[in-house]
Amino acid sequence: ASAIPHAHHMRGHVLRRVGRMGEALDAFKQADALGSQYLKAERIAPEYDWHYRHNLDLLGTAHQYLGQMRAAEAVLRRAFNMPATTRTNEELNRREWPAFLLAGGRAQDALAASSSLSKHPLPLVRALADIIASRSLSALKRNEEAAQAGNRALRQMRSAGPSGGVLVPDFQLAQGEHLMRSGQTDAARSMFRDTAAKLRAQAGP
8 A cells, every 4th residue: 555654654663663763764754755745635734633643753763763863853843843632642642752852961942842731631641741841850950840740740640540550651760860860779770670661561662
């Protein structure tokens, strides 16, 4: 199905999983080109096609994995700036942009991104915003504010019931970074390993 964006995208998923990231990147690029052409021809706003931004997320992180940071930044910023929807799983993928910023030492920019997410209509996305804010504030050595943001996130996760569990790895990552920066390296190491195990156990990319 050479004209269907999702066909190329799913091939990219498989290539990425088996470690052929350069080929995966090409597949995501093809999906993006075809998707963009389709949306333009049909006059459809990109936010109405859930697959379009999902492909951008994988395209951007594939660039990042390969060390192509300028290309990754352009794609992930583009995905993050798309209008919000009410699809929780899709919206939680907005974490990719602030995570990219934090990985590059741009904590102030990540904090600004979290502020944008804090106005999101979905409660779990607002909880994610607080987790990102906590990580950003911790990186900026604003420890008391970081703790407050983390506590807000935890309250929102608990109020969401079982669905709040989807953010546990994100929350643990923030906690691990706090432990590391406060010199509690053994506890941080244990937290990071547990977080990595949870992430690797998840389905998807």
